[in-house]
Amino acid sequence: MDNSFTKTTLTNGLTVLLKEIRTAPIASLWLWYRVGSRNEVPGVTGISHWTEHMQFKGTERYPAEVLDKAVAREGGYRNALTFLDWTTYFETLPADKISLALDLEADRMYNSFFAPEEVESERTVIISERQGNENEPMFLLAEEVQAAAFRVHSYHHEVIGDLIDLQTMSRDDLYQHYRKHYVPGNAILTVAGDFVTGEMLDRIRELYEPLADGSAPELTVRPEPEQSGERLINVEGPGETTYVQAAYHAPAASDPDFFAYLVTDSLLTGPSSLNLFGGGISNKTSRLYKALVDKELAVSLQGGLIATIDPFLHTIVATVHPESTAEKLILAMDEEINQLQDSPPAQEVVDRAVKQARALFAYGSESITNQAFWMGYAEIFDTYDWFLNYLDRLAAVTPEEVQRIAQKYMRPGNRVLGIYRPAENQEVPA
Numbered sequence: 001m002d003n004s005f006t007k008t009t010l011t012n013g014l015t016v017l018l019k020e021i022r023t024a025p026i027a028s029l030w031l032w033y034r035v036g037s038r039n040e041v042p043g044v045t046g047i048s049h050w051t052e053h054m055q056f057k058g059t060e061r062y063p064a065e066v067l068d069k070a071v072a073r074e075g076g077y078r079n080a081l082t083f084l085d086w087t088t089y090f091e092t093l094p095a096d097k098i099s100l101a102l103d104l105e106a107d108r109m110y111n112s113f114f115a116p117e118e119v120e121s122e123r124t125v126i127i128s129e130r131q132g133n134e135n136e137p138m139f140l141l142a143e144e145v146q147a148a149a150f151r152v153h154s155y156h157h158e159v160i161g162d163l164i165d166l167q168t169m170s171r172d173d174l175y176q177h178y179r180k181h182y183v184p185g186n187a188i189l190t191v192a193g194d195f196v197t198g199e200m201l202d203r204i205r206e207l208y209e210p211l212a213d214g215s216a217p218e219l220t221v222r223p224e225p226e227q228s229g230e231r232l233i234n235v236e237g238p239g240e241t242t243y244v245q246a247a248y249h250a251p252a253a254s255d256p257d258f259f260a261y262l263v264t265d266s267l268l269t270g271p272s273s274l275n276l277f278g279g280g281i282s283n284k285t286s287r288l289y290k291a292l293v294d295k296e297l298a299v300s301l302q303g304g305l306i307a308t309i310d311p312f313l314h315t316i317v318a319t320v321h322p323e324s325t326a327e328k329l330i331l332a333m334d335e336e337i338n339q340l341q342d343s344p345p346a347q348e349v350v351d352r353a354v355k356q357a358r359a360l361f362a363y364g365s366e367s368i369t370n371q372a373f374w375m376g377y378a379e380i381f382d383t384y385d386w387f388l389n390y391l392d393r394l395a396a397v398t399p400e401e402v403q404r405i406a407q408k409y410m411r412p413g414n415r416v417l418g419i420y421r422p423a424e425n426q427e428v429p430a
Helices: 047-054 064-073 095-111 116-133 137-149 163-168 171-181 197-208 257-269 287-293 326-342 347-363 368-381 384-388 390-395 399-409
Strands: 006-009 015-020 026-033 077-082 087-094 187-193 231-237 243-249 298-305 313-320 415-422
Touching (some): 006 197, 026 095, 026 368, 047 077, 047 087, 047 116, 064 095, 087 095, 087 368, 095 187, 095 197, 116 163, 137 231, 137 243, 137 415, 187 368, 243 326, 257 287, 257 298, 257 313, 257 347, 287 313, 287 326, 313 326, 326 415, 347 399, 384 390
Antiparallel strands (some): 006 015, 026 187, 077 087, 243 313, 243 415, 298 313
8 A cells, every 4th residue: 555645734824644555546535623522511512523514504505405415416425424533524426526525515614504494403303313223222331331430531422412401502503513513723634545646735725725714613522530440330121132231441542552552453343344335344253252152141242442642542342141140241251351451362362363453453444435534533643644654553463561551441340331231111002
């Protein structure tokens, strides 16, 4: 893979990264904003996600009914995502049509409609989405665990926001959030694909440099204090299945420990896909799968480590086997983790975990759309070099580092342990 790229900053503060890829006559554009639930406070939780929805309501030049048709007519596709640290919009199109994406993203950076009737219509949609999530046991458990893990930091709340805030936020709240955060100095524009860098940069300057200067808004981050002991969460709700979620406070993506933790996660539960479009591979050779699923203490098992600006969580989630109990599962899980803390794993075990993590990374990095994704994603919490050095940093992890990570982070006092149990007195429909 050719890792050459161009990075520059426009006079109004917009960061631009360009990467020529000649494998297919397509191009992918991603426009990232440094705003997500991390930037929200009680009263307006979920506002970044709601603003993302409003960005699809159109502008004077590109009304809502025109937007999707314009991209689809040219053979492309588009979407948007909001997460903890960021919001991003993307279009992938035939290479000779990518100017359309450049134009419409420049337009809606400043000219999006926030019509009162559209705000109310979208309020209904997002509240319905939130209420639908509340019918899912794993959402209920994950929300309670995350809230218990972060009592101070704004990672406390889910990206979709709290129901009371969704019911009470105003059109002015949304519009002010949009005007504050959707500015060039708070944005990263990435384009990968079949183009000539000089010509692409000229077109970007033509469309984006006339936009008013915008500085990244100041954000006061309240660091989460270290836990003083294990926190236990019990959740009851609908269904017939019991779930367990263990959430360990984990390092930020820029922390030197992050890559060793990725290998530890790969060894214990299977590799994490940091790319939201990367898919997955089997985790049946992982230690916790063998200890829990193969021994019929769990029906399924998965783990996950997320790349974030501030320290977040490493989660282990298991579906309890009908013939077992949450308590038996937790005991077996802790025994396996204790073994890793007591002695480093064999070199060949670490090599296999690294190989699986590298394979998953490769699967999620091949396409032009994924290449454009990675340029912006890595810049959010570090720089693009984080991505370019990813494989080398994984390969450098030793068994002793894996043991150290397990000792440092995977302690009961550093985790929130949640159990979801079916409610004993569920109402039976008439």
